Every structure is written in structure tokens, then in C-alpha cells.
Amino acid sequence: MKKLILTSCFLLAGATSIFAQKYMTRTGKISFSATAPKSPEKIEAVNNEVANILDAKTGDIVFQVLIKSFKFERELMKEHFDENYMESDKFPKSEFKGNVTDIAQVNFAKDGTYNVKVSGKLTMHGVTKDVAVPGTLTVSGKNVSAKAKFVVVLKDYGITVPALVADKLSKEATIALESTLTQK
Template identity: 70%
Template sequence: MKRTILTLSFFVAGATTVFAQKYITRTARISFNATAAGSPENIEAVNNEVANIVDGKTGDIIFQVPVKSFKFERALMQEHFNENYMESDKYPKADFKGNFGNIAELNFAKDGTYETKVAGKLTIHGVTNEVNVPGTVTVKGGSVLLKAKFKVKLQDYKIAIPGVVADKVAKEAVISLESSMTQK
């Protein structure tokens, strides 16, 4: 009986850690570069308003990206990005729902750097695809820093590139992400 109580208290304690082990930020940064080789202008943009949450217990990870918050060097490019390519009024958000493949090896309570792989569903422009993204997790002083770089084929997300800009816009965009989360 004593042991049962012990086990019980262990589970209760476990449950409370589940609640405590969430890390969140609303200022994660995602940038992309879709400049075609030889293009006279850079097709790149940065978004500093990405929301990211991680459940340290289950390894679930979610990103939410307000598409209109991508900033371009040229205002006209930004307008075209939203109006013609991403159709941001119709699809205001891109998101990712995934899971750390090696959550058991990640210790968010202890400083350190880990290699990881996140698998999940990436939705852009209303189209969802399964993706597998390698990245690094750096835990330092209670905050969790996530970094990843991966490629996305525009065609996979039904983003049409008209012929006149085919020499400027690459078929694949390189996406870089940096997210510094703190415990919720």
C-alpha cells in the first residue's frame, strides 16, 4: 500500500511536470531565400512574428507563421508575395505540427546542445505536406534555442511562378528558422 501511494505521488508529480514543461515564444524568426541563380535581385524575406510552442514531455512542436508579417527589402515585392503568390488574404497563416523524434534524449532542464530531427505536417498556401527537418536544440539557462534550415519546393505547395519571373524566383526556397523559447 505504501508503495502504491508512492507510485501515485510519482504520477501526480509527473503530471505537474507535463504542465510545467512547455516552452513558448511569439517572436521566433523565419527567413527564406528563393533567389534563382543569376537573378539580378534577391528574393528574400524575414518574419520576426512567428509563434512557436514545444511540449517538453510529449515532444510535440507547433509553429504558426503570419504570412503577411514577412518583410521584404522591396515593398512591391512584398505586395506581390502576399497578393499573387501566397494569397495571404485566403491563407493568412502557414503552420507546422510536428514531433521531436528523439524527445527522450532531449533534456530541457539541463544546459547542452542536441541534434534532433522533427517530423510533421507543414501547411503553406493551404497545402499540407509531410516534412522531415533536422535541426539543433540548445538549452541554456532555462531557455530553449531551436535552429533549422531546410528546403521547400514551391510546386509542392501550389505556389505558381509565372514565366516572366522564372529567372528570378527559384523553384526551391531555403528556409532558415531560429526560435528562442522560454518556459511557459
């Protein structure tokens, strides 16, 4: 009898790990561009330390990024980004909590690229907003690549652009996300 209990528990535990199907990475990439149309210099940055988990079963997806890990071409731009715009000492993280609403159509057992819709809450500079963006999920073996590109209006997140730099810094930022997650 004892053996049976143990075996069935092991079996069930095994089943749990198969069905949980969580994909994860800590080396996703987020880049953004907020260059005004006529700016002589490009205002863009990249962050290669994005943490991301996708639950293949429920479609829940979360991203988390440390603002200070963004890298700029110009050191001074990074300083201004941290000090004046994102206030990264006050708001060290930015995160997204959401759901791939049409996760059911993605077959994680079969390699391929699927267009998906993601909606959820984006928190940036201490402000949380609902966002809905299209993206793609590419299944290849035990890896899933997530890709999305969307635009945020800086003012919506309480980030003000002073008139002095309005010719360089755009009022909107185009955010591109690319992360390759591995099955856990």
C-alpha cells in the first residue's frame, strides 16, 4: 500500500512538471528608440538582462527589467536617463504582467512561428497602464522566442520631455523586445 501511494505521488509529481511547462530566461533583450525625427543624435538604448517567464499552459507572461541595466552609446545620455527621466533610484524596476490571450492556438510541441496577442499591465517610472500588443512566439524544440514591438507615450508614464531637448528626444518611445526562453 505504501509503495502504491509513493508511486502514485511520484507519477503525479512528474505529471505536474510536464504540464507546468514554464519557459524562462534572464538574458532577454529590450531596446528602445526615442529619437526625434530631426535629431542629429540617436537616442536609443539596449538592455540584455531582461528576465522573462512564460507559462505555456495558462499563457501568463511576465517581464522584469532593471532600469540601470540599459546601455547607451553616450555615457551622459545614460546618466540623464537614470537621473532625469526614469529616476531609477526611485523606480529601479520596470515590469509587465500579462497574458497571451490566444495561447491555445500555440502548439508548443511543434516548431513554428505563431502570431499572438498579449495584454496586461506595464509598470514604468512608477506608473501602471494597461497595454495590449501583438507579438510572435516562435517554438523551436525546448526554446520559445518571444518578439514584440510597441510604442509608449512618455507622458502617460509621467516622463516629461523639456522643451530644450524636444528637438532630440521624441515624445514617444518605440520599444522592441526579443527574448529566447528555455523550458524549465
